[in-house]
Amino acid sequence: MVTTRISKQALCNLKEFVEKNYGRKDILLTEVNVSFIDSYVLFLQTEKKCHQNGAMKQVQRLKKVVNIGLNYG
Helix, strand or coil: CCCCCCCHHHHHHHHHHHHHHHCCCCCCHHHCCHHHHHHHHHHHHHCCCCCHHHHHHHHHHHHHHHHHHHHCC
């Protein structure tokens, strides 16, 4: 069993982004694409006032979790 952690703040920001932009509480992995990531980075930089490095760190954490999910099908 593989376990990974995503920071609480990154998870809260991601949940808020999905609820605000998609009007639901969850999103399918198939819906995570370049447009999703670009919108998420813009959300982090404008709404959450993250600097470029902070936003990229949260995207890096998201990428790790998405890749694990894709590896498990």
